[in-house]
Amino acid sequence: MKLLLEHAHVEGIRYYDTYRKHGGYRSVEKAFKMTPDEIVEEVKKSGLRGRGGAGFPTGMKWSFLAKPEGVPRHLVCNADESEPGTFKDRYLMEFLPHLLIEGLIVSSFALGSHATYIYIRGEYAWIVDILEQAIAEAKNNGWLGKNILNSGFDCEIYVQRGGGAYICGEETALIESLEGKRGNPRIKPPFPAIQGVWMRPTVVNNVETLAAIVPIINNGGEEYAKIGVGRSTGTKLLSVCGNVKKPGIYEIDMTQSVEEFIFSDEYCGGIANGKRLKACIPGGSSVPILPANLLLKTAKGETRYMNYESLSDGGFATGSMMGSGGFIVMDEEQCVVRHTMTLARFYNHESCGQCSPCREGTGWMYKILKNIEYGKGKLSDIDLLWDIQRKIEGNTICPLGDAAAWPVAAAIRHFRDEFEWHVNNPDEAQNRNFGLAHYADPIHIPAGA
Amino acid sequence: MKFSAEKLNKVKEIIARYPEGKQKSALIPVLHLAQEENGGWLSTEAMDHVAELLSILPIEVYEVATFYTMFNLKPVGKFVFEVCRTGPCMLNGSDNIIEYIKEKLSIREGETTPDGMFTLKPAECLGACGYAPMMQLGKHYREHLTKEKVDAIIDECRRNAANNN
Numbered sequence: 001m002k003l004l005l006e007h008a009h010v011e012g013i014r015y016y017d018t019y020r021k022h023g024g025y026r027s028v029e030k031a032f033k034m035t036p037d038e039i040v041e042e043v044k045k046s047g048l049r050g051r052g053g054a055g056f057p058t059g060m061k062w063s064f065l066a067k068p069e070g071v072p073r074h075l076v077c078n079a080d081e082s083e084p085g086t087f088k089d090r091y092l093m094e095f096l097p098h099l100l101i102e103g104l105i106v107s108s109f110a111l112g113s114h115a116t117y118i119y120i121r122g123e124y125a126w127i128v129d130i131l132e133q134a135i136a137e138a139k140n141n142g143w144l145g146k147n148i149l150n151s152g153f154d155c156e157i158y159v160q161r162g163g164g165a166y167i168c169g170e171e172t173a174l175i176e177s178l179e180g181k182r183g184n185p186r187i188k189p190p191f192p193a194i195q196g197v198w199m200r201p202t203v204v205n206n207v208e209t210l211a212a213i214v215p216i217i218n219n220g221g222e223e224y225a226k227i228g229v230g231r232s233t234g235t236k237l238l239s240v241c242g243n244v245k246k247p248g249i250y251e252i253d254m255t256q257s258v259e260e261f262i263f264s265d266e267y268c269g270g271i272a273n274g275k276r277l278k279a280c281i282p283g284g285s286s287v288p289i290l291p292a293n294l295l296l297k298t299a300k301g302e303t304r305y306m307n308y309e310s311l312s313d314g315g316f317a318t319g320s321m322m323g324s325g326g327f328i329v330m331d332e333e334q335c336v337v338r339h340t341m342t343l344a345r346f347y348n349h350e351s352c353g354q355c356s357p358c359r360e361g362t363g364w365m366y367k368i369l370k371n372i373e374y375g376k377g378k379l380s381d382i383d384l385l386w387d388i389q390r391k392i393e394g395n396t397i398c399p400l401g402d403a404a405a406w407p408v409a410a411a412i413r414h415f416r417d418e419f420e421w422h423v424n425n426p427d428e429a430q431n432r433n434f435g436l437a438h439y440a441d442p443i444h445i446p447a448g449a
Numbered sequence: 450m451k452f453s454a455e456k457l458n459k460v461k462e463i464i465a466r467y468p469e470g471k472q473k474s475a476l477i478p479v480l481h482l483a484q485e486e487n488g489g490w491l492s493t494e495a496m497d498h499v500a501e502l503l504s505i506l507p508i509e510v511y512e513v514a515t516f517y518t519m520f521n522l523k524p525v526g527k528f529v530f531e532v533c534r535t536g537p538c539m540l541n542g543s544d545n546i547i548e549y550i551k552e553k554l555s556i557r558e559g560e561t562t563p564d565g566m567f568t569l570k571p572a573e574c575l576g577a578c579g580y581a582p583m584m585q586l587g588k589h590y591r592e593h594l595t596k597e598k599v600d601a602i603i604d605e606c607r608r609n610a611a612n613n614n
Contacts, residue, residue: 072468081576082574082576083574084535084536084537084573084574084578085536085537085574085578086576086578087576087577087578087579090576090577115466115468117466121576122477122481122517122519123519123575123576123585124576125588125589126588126589156466158466160466160474160477160478161477161478161481162477162517163477163480163481163513163516163517163518163519163520164517164518164519165516165517165518166573166574177477178474179471179473179474180473180474180475180476180477180503180505180509180513181473181476181512181513182512182513182516183516183517198468198471198474239578239579240579241537241540241541241578241579241581242537242540242541242578243540243541247578247579247580248579249579281536285535285536285574326578328536328537328540328578330540334540338539339536339539339540342534342535342536342539343535343536345535345573346535346536346573346574349518349573350573352516
C-alpha cells in the first residue's frame with residue numbers, strides 16, 4: 001500500500017510536468033472547492049498522527065490554532081530531521097518535492113497561512129535548491145502567489161536553512177531559530193498555536209505529516225482511516241539503517257509484524273552478512289532499544305507489529321515506541337555499550353544548555369559511558385548512570401532531556417549484563433564484543449502471567 | 450569582509466521573506482552566505498558586517514554563530530571532511546573511516562593539514578543513516594564510504610584545487 005511513494009520511482013517525478021501528469025496538485029483543486037474548516041474536518045477524520053515522532057493527532061493540533069482578528073497566522077514545516085536513524089523526510093524532499101509543496105498549499109489554505117516556511121536542517125544544503133526550484137515551478141503554474149486558482153487566497157512558501165542543531169527539531173526551538181535566535185526551547189504554555197513565530201498563531205508540522213495531507217484530501221479522511229490498524233491510521237515511512245541487507249526508505253500500512261518487516265525480502269531482507277539479530281531501536285535514537293526477543297514478541301509472547309500501539313506494548317519496561325520511524329538494527333557483533341556511548345555523545349553535543357539537568361547530565365552520562373567502553377568503568381558506574389538519567393527525565397523544558405535519558409535507561413534495563421561484562425573484563429572488552437548472548441532466546445513468561 | 454553586489458541582492462531577497470521589522474529572522478541564512486564569502490569561516494569582522502546589514506547588535510550575531518555547529522569561528526581548510534560518527538554510522542564502520550583519514554592526512558580531529566587543504570571535523574548524525582558511513586563535503590554528501598572512496602575523494606579535491614589555481 002503506497003500513498004506517498006506511489007510515484008517515487010517515476011523518472012523525472014521531481015519536476016513539475018511529470019508530477020502533474022501523474023495526478024499531482026489534484027488535492028489543491030479539490031481543497032479550494034472546500035472551506036478551510038471542511039479540510040480540517042477531513043484531517044481529523046483521517047486519524048493522521050504527527051509523523052515527526054510524538055504522534056499527536058494532526059487534525060486536533062490544527063483545531064487549536066487561534067484565529068484572532070487581524071493577526072496573521074503561519075504554517076511552518078519542520079524539515080529539521082536530525083534524530084539519529086531518521087532520513088525519511090530527506091527522501092521525500094529530495095525525490096518528491098512537489099508532494100510536499102502540494103501538501104503545504106492545501107494545509108496553508110486550511111490554516112489561513114499566507115506566508116509558509118519550510119525550516120530545513122542546514123546540512124541538507126542541496127535539498128534547499130531542489131525545494132526552491134519546485135516552489136518556483138509551482139508558482140509559475142499558478143499554484144502559489146496571488147489569488148491561487150481565482151480563490152482569492154494568496155500564499156508564498158519560503159525555505160529557511162538552519163545551522164546544524166538537533167534541538168531545532170523541537171517546535172519552539174525551531175520557532176526561535178526561525179526568528180534568528182539560538183535554538184533554546186520556549187516554556188509552554190503559551191503553545192505555538194496561540195503564540196508562535198513572531199508571537200503569531202503558528203502550526204508546526206513534520207514534512208511527512210504535510211505530505212500525507214495530499215492523499216487525505218484526494219481520497220477523503222475516511223478512506224485514509226481505513227488503512228492501518230486501530231489508531232495507527234494511514235501509511236508510515238520507515239527509514240531503516242544499521243545491519244540489514246537492504247537499508248533505506250519503506251512505506252508501510254502498519255499491519256506488518258516486526259519479524260516480517262526485518263526478514264522478508266519485500267522490506268529489509270534480513271540481517272546483513274549472514275549474521276543474527278541482536279537488538280533494534282525501532283523509532284529513532286531517542287526511543288528505547290529492545291533485545292531481539294522483546295522486539296519480535298511482546299512480553300506476553302504475542303507477535304509485535306509495526307504500529308504505534310504494538311511497538312509501545314509493555315510500556316518502557318518491555319516495549320518501545322514508533323517515534324520518527326528511524327529503525328536502527330544491530331547484528332550479533334555490535335556492542336550496545338559503544339552504541340549507547342555514541343548516542344550519549346550526540347545528546348551531550350546537542351543539548352542547548354538551557355536546563356541544568358540536561359546540560360550537565362548528558363555530559364556526565366557520556367563521560368561515564370566512555371569510561372565503561374574504554375575499560376575504566378566501575379560496577380557502581382552503572383547505578384550512577386541509572387541515577388543520572390532518572391534525574392534528567394521529566395525535569396527539563398523540552399523533551400530533549402527525556403530523549404537523552406531513555407536510550408541510556410533502556411540499554412541498562414535490557415543489557416545490564418553487557419555493561420557488567422565490560423567493567424569486569426576491561427581488557428577483553430577492548431578486543432572483542434559481548435556478542436549475542438541470550439538476547440535472542442525465547443521470552444520467559446513468568447508463571448501466572 | 451564585504452558582500453558582493455550579487456550576494457547583497459540575495460540578502461535583500463531573504464529579508465523580504467519576513468514581516469516588516471523582523472529582519473533578524475534572516476540571520477542564519479545570511480550567516481551561511483557570509484561564511485561562503487569569507488573562505489568557509491566567520492571572522493568577527495564578518496559577523497559585525499552581518500549585524501550592520503540586519504540592523505541588530507553584534508552580540509546578537511555572536512550568540513547565534515556560537516550556538517550552531519555549521520558556523521566555523523576559526524579558519525578551516527579548503528575542503529572540510531565532516532564525517533558522521535553517531536550510532537547508525539558507527540554500526541557501519543565510521544570509526545575506521547575517521548581513523549583512516551587521520552592517518553592518511555596526518556591530522557587529528559578538528560585539525561587542518563599544514564598546506565591548508567583539508568580539515569577533519571567529526572560530525573553528529575547528518576541524516577544519511579541508511580547510506581553509512583558518510584561525510585559531508587561542501588554542499589553534498591558522500592555516502593557508503595570505504596578507504597578506497599576516501600582516497601578517491603582526496604585525489605579529487607587535490608585535482609580541483611590545482612585546476613582552480
